[in-house]
Amino acid sequence: MNVRLRKQATGTISARKSAGADASGWEAGRQAGWKHGYHVGACEALQQKLPPSASAQHPIRILYVRAGLRGPFPDLDQAVTEALRGMVSELTVAAPSDNLVALAARSRPDLVLVMHGTQVPGNQVQGIRALGIKTAIWLVDEPYVTDVTTVIAPQYEWLFTHELASIPIYRQLGCQVHYMPLAVNPAVYKPKYVAPQYQSDICFIGNAFFNRVSLIDRIAPTLAARDTRIVGLFWKRLRRYRSLSKGIRVSWISADEAASYYNGAKIVINIHRSHDDKVHNKNSRNLPGLSINPRTYEISASGAFQLTDVRQDLTDFYMPGVELETYSSANELVDKIVYYLQNEEQRKQIALNGFKKTLAQHTYQKRLSQLLQIVFP
Template sequence: MKRKRARVRKPPSTNPPPIHPLQLAESSGWHDGYRAGSEHGYHHGRCAVVLERIPPDQGVKWGLRVLYVQPKEALPYVPIDLGIIDALRGLVAELVVCKPTDDVVGLAASIRPDVVLVLDSIHSLPIEKARAIRELGIRTAVWFTDDPYYTDVTQHIAPCYDYVFTTELTCVAFYRDLGCREVHYLPFGINRAATKPVRVGTPYRSDICFIGTAYWNRVELIDRIADYLAGKNTIIIGYWWDRLKNYEKLKDKIKLGQWMSPEETLNYFSGAKIVINLHRLHDDPTFNQNSRNIPAVSVNPRMFEIGGSGAFQLTDMRGDLYNVYTPGVDLAVYHSPEDLIGKLEHYLTHEEERRAMALNALARTVRDHTYRSRLNQLFGIVASPQTVGG
């Protein structure tokens, strides 16, 4: 009887079968996309933990009847306007919202509010209406949106109000010198219900993101770092970016002339590894009515929006920055185009450091920089003790 010869198994080949170049590219792209999506989801989960640990600020319930006048020009101020309205609804006993084109004086005479609050974007409410409301014995307050860039206009508006609130620290002395007795620095903030980290798809994801109008100092900076940005997954969105000398080099990364809704802006911030913030210069000639050249030292509203999105922020320096965030802890600061390139490269390759700072900024923003907290400060100044509710 013949024995069966044992079948000898060949060891597996160490050389994989050949792969078509197209298959290889698809496989590599799939893995890159999967890794990017996993990283995005991981950071979003950590942001959710931060938000869970910091409950929404309930604030003081003010026993006030408030008449709020929206800005004349809606589009640029939508997130500010909606954030203020949402916060007011939870803070005051009664809220009436109107537009500058409404019969604001008649409405004020009818409902007799404790205070009329005007969000002013280059003279929203005509001066004669503001004066007429004061003559009714009703307290009036204005919150200027664009100081110091339109102070040639606001200098005529501020004296018509009992209380003046400005987003620029250097304008406090300016308005007081005009004879305004109650002038206070009050920056904008975020609406926590609307400005928060969101999970987004690939079209919104980037290494580096900048959203804003191409003022000349911004154009100069982006031109100086154009070669670096061209080699990264960069997104630039806003008006007038065709001013760039290196526009052709970057045009496939630029969404030109697009006005971004708050929701779309939040999507791009949430999807970016790094968001650049570059403040407008006080003497930029583009739509500037600041003939006194009042300097700008306060941070822009975008700083809080970036912080509230859970994104990591690289910003230029403003003198008031240390009063709202801590550089090196909540965000990073650059001082020149060369310094910006170095820090972009550093934070793109040091993910944990970048994410930790973004989480710190998120926590600081929802704790300290919401419209609820800002309006609590405002009513603490405007309201008399008799109007404070339980």
């Protein structure tokens, strides 16, 4: 065969290989899209079978004071205000920098409910209580800032916290404290169709606290061999950053975009913060973290399969192996990643079970109804 014919033959073979690769890629994409659409449809069908959520209507006026912080707090404030609007006769929303005493004197709410409260001046709380108006605070970032919250919490008549470990401390301080877990806003975290850039085998959303960095470094070979997305701040701390960099996005993202990543992932990893992080925490009492984070609910509400580390109260809310899956070591996490990537039907059934449980029991509407029933029995 002369040189010209050999080049033509080689080009023909390459073209066939390329066409075959394109066809194979198209078919793989079609199947992945079909499976994702089927799962979203299954979630929607399951949701339609659930009884409509109904919360008790309270003929009361609420003044809600936002957290006034960045990060996850604006989304949390939105979730709480949206839930309250359908539950009370009148809702006024304020920033912590507002003149809350003057606002309360004008609107005469039955309750001033403060989210987190680290930005609210103590004299404002005292002034509201002097008007004879009930005050309550919901602490939602414990035990990581307990050095701050143990100072401000006794100023309020009612105290609600999501963290089991801090309850004895507040009782010692004379607070009327109640356990109030976090929850999810299903209007934001929900099953949906997502673009290819949000699709992955494995996903983690959250900032690079040192315990998370340590775990991700340990399982990096497993993650690097698969389509992995890691999104949050400070991830250049990883020793193995280079091997994972193509899937890392060093950024804070909105709740809506986090839900997109959850929807597009086959497996979502949940890694709780460490209670003894001296750099990021204000927890000189070294209180342990016993309660699950809001991400636990948000992943499940998105219809995603979740692999989470274990907190003490986890089994009060979800059944491991049935509604989500757990790990207790890096080796177990790797083993379960490999297993569940290979067992799609089991993975999706667990995700559906977790989705159903979350919508039925773990929304902010449910939590706020419980809170109001405590304050107004």
